[in-house]
Amino acid sequence: MEAKEIRERIRMKVHTGPTSGISGDKVQANLVVLPKKYAFDFLLFAVRNKKPVPVIEVIESGEYVSTLAEGSDIRTDIPKYHVYKNGEFSEETDDVSEIWQEDFVTFLIGCSFTFEQAVLDAGIPIKHIDQGRNVAMYKTNIETVPAGIFNGSTVVSMRPFPKDKVEQVIRITEEFPDMHGGPVHAGAPSEIGIDDISKPDYGEFTEYNEDEVPVFWACGVTPQNVILNAKPEIVITHAPGYMFITDLNNEAFQNKQ
C-alpha cells in the first residue's frame, strides 16, 4: 500500500492501531505541535540537541500539510494524539481539527523505526520486535543543552544485542544521523543513571542474558519529557507508537560511509 493510502485509511478511522510495521520502507515521524510563541525556544532546543531531537520538517503556523507527505493533514493523519495542557496530560484523541489553533507550529522529528529497519535488513534480529513488545525507554542522567524554557535530561531507548553484534549495530545506526544516529551508551545502565533496568519509565522491559549487551539510543520521547517540564498551556504530540507516515524512504536518511 502507498503511504498516501495508509494516511487516508488513518484519516477515515479504518486503521486505528499503532503504525509499527505498516509503512514498509517509509520514514515515520514523531510529532510535536506548539503555539508559535514557544517555537523559537523549541527549535533552538532541537538545534542544540540534535541526537534526541532530529527535526526533519517544521510546518509553519497557519499550515497543516506536510511537504514530506502528499495530500496530508497533520490534524487527522495520525491514529492517536496526546494533548497536554499546562504540563499535564489532558486527553487522548484521534483528531485534533477541533482544537487546532492558527498559531500552531508543527515539528516532525526523526524516529528509530528507520534505523531498526536497517538493522533488521542486515539480518540482525531485534528482541522487542520479535517479542511483539514496545521498546523499553528510560530517563537518564545525560543532561540536554537547555534553550529558553526547555531543559531536562535525555530519554533513551534500549535494545540488547549479542556481544559479537554490537559493533555492527553501532556502525549501521551511525549511518542515520538524522534518525538519532549511533547509540549514546552501550553497557552498564548505571553509568547513565539507570538504577533498575527492569523498570523502564516508558514502554516494556526486554530481558537480556549475560552474552548480550544493552545498547542505548537517544529517544524521540526526550522532547515530550522536556516540554512537560516547561508547562506550556497546550502541546499536542502523537501517542507513543502511533506515528506520522511520510512519503520519504528510509534510505534518504542513510549516509553511507
Added chain:
Amino acid sequence: MEAKEIRERIRMKVHTGPTSGISGDKVQANLVVLPKKYAFDFLLFAVRNKKPVPVIEVIESGEYVSTLAEGSDIRTDIPKYHVYKNGEFSEETDDVSEIWQEDFVTFLIGCSFTFEQAVLDAGIPIKHIDQGRNVAMYKTNIETVPAGIFNGSTVVSMRPFPKDKVEQVIRITEEFPDMHGGPVHAGAPSEIGIDDISKPDYGEFTEYNEDEVPVFWACGVTPQNVILNAKPEIVITHAPGYMFITDLNNEAFQNKQ
C-alpha cells in the same frame, strides 16, 4: 596575540580596522541581532538554508556573552556594526550597548575566512587576498527556501582559480560544511543569474583570465539581504569585513574525509 586580547583591543578601540588576517587560526563569525519575535522565523530560515546561513551559535535574549569567546561582550567586541531600521540602513557604529534591547537574540554565522585559510595552507594563492581587496559578492537567481517573513535569493562570493586547481579547491572547501562548504557553482556567471561579472553587488571585482575559472560560494551576506527584504523594525549586523573573533580554531570545523 590571543583571541581574548584581540577582542579587548577592539573593545578599547585600539584595533578599529577590518579583522581579516588578525586572528591567526581562530574562527571569525558574521553577526545578526534581531528582536526575539523574529528569532523563530530567522532560525528556521537558517535551518532551511544551511549553506548561506550556517549558524554556529545562538545567544538567547537577555544575554550578550558568546560561549565561543571567553569574557566576550557581543555589544562592543566587533570593530564596526551596521544598524538597520525598517529595512533601511540607519547608522554605522563601534558600540551598540546604548541601543541594546533585552529582547535581542544574537546569531553568529560561519564565515569564509575559515576555508580561505585552508586553501592558502594548501599552497593555493587567493587572488583578492594577494591584491589586498575585499572579495567580490553577487546577488544570484538561486532562491533560498523561505521561512516566515524571510525570503529572497542567495548572495555568493566569487574567487577565480587556475583550471587545474579548481577540483582541489572544491575538495578543500567541502571539508567545512558549517563554513558555507563546497561552492554552489563553478564556471559561467550567467548560469546563476549574474549578468555582468565586472560589477559585483558588494565588495570589489577580481579580474581573471581565460586560464582561470570563477568559483562561487554561498555567502554570509545572504541573511543581511534577506533580512532587509523582511523590514523588521531593527536589526544589527557586523559591517562587512569587521567580524566577531571567537576562541575556536578553524580546524574544529574541518570534517576530514
